[in-house]
Amino acid sequence: MRDEEIDEALDKAARVRREVPAELLNRIADAIEPTLQPVRALPPTWVLASGLILISAAVALLGAARAGFQGVEALSLPARLSIFGALTFLACVAAVHLVGEWIPGSPRRLSPGGLLAMASVTLLGVFALLFQDYRIEPFVFAGVTCLATGLLHAVAAALLGWWWLRRGWALNSVSAGLTAGVLGGLAGVTVLELHCTDFQALHILVWHTLVVPASGTVGAFAGWVLRQR
């Protein structure tokens, strides 16, 4: 059987119109009528995404201002450009993606999991190229401190982003939570890059990068909890 014949059969069957009972349609119209008031449309995507980027940048800068900017001061100019260029690019991608999660029917070129993978792999690549000191001392204590600092700021940025998009309509709260977590995680990594002076490769590759998947996981879990309510 050829595709054209299948098309013809499907089109023929699809043309058969089925009516919905008028009383059901009336019931629906009656249900929405009392609350049918003019609504203010959402701002354009670029406004919402810019707001998210500004919120993330503000959280990162405030966090670093409190802890100190020793990390960025100790970095070379090419390293600063590479790290903060990559973080800015990833934050833009994550912000646009997050806005899409809050508006039904938005085009999606990347799944939330794909976004998380892209952010993690990009950061790993940039860090692996820039940091070559493979000593590991003290690995766990310093690492956990950085992870906790990064996560704290990630959660703050994600919550503020959630608040910023509160007029939107997230169809899938798990995906929205994961994406918000990734964006918040990028803010957390930015705080660490501005502040942390531990330039051992494994410390940065493991503990700094881990902020993004950990924050994404927390966000997805929060979305899952919200969905159960």
Added chain:
Amino acid sequence: MDGNLEGLMAGYQAGDLAAARSLIDRLSPQLHRFFDAQSRNPADADDLLQDAWLRIHRARHTYRRGKPVLPWIYAIARRVRVDRYRRSVRTTIHERRWEQAADEVSASPAETPRAEDLEALLAPLSESQREVLEMLKVAGMSLEEVARATSCSVGSVKQKVHRAYEKLRQTMSLPELKRSGAIP
């Protein structure tokens, strides 16, 4: 058709009752069919339709003027159906699991195909293949619009359609369907 829908949607956002009623009258038959194809229970389809319109009503400010209406509507309708399915099975099942389950062929002996309609032809397909073909054939959406409504890429939609056609090629060659006149 979608051009008119955009005007009606703009009226709906502006609080115009006539526009809201027109939108409900025009889109409800295809949405009802969309739900009916999945639930196979008219009462369920009625409930899902009402639930969908209530959500559309609450989310109407998220529609962007000038953008296609159908992907926005179907994205919400699809979520209504997924939520209902999840509640009906077990509330704690993860969505990914549902999507995996949806890729399995869902034809069962209890679901006797109604050879005279689209649902009968689509019965052997998986849930995800069926919903894509419903959107393409009944709603008349483009591949890009279906991709928006289902939150996936155009490539993924094309793959689902390709697999659906492969499956249909096998099932539609069955002599019973030919005899019933459902296929040429």
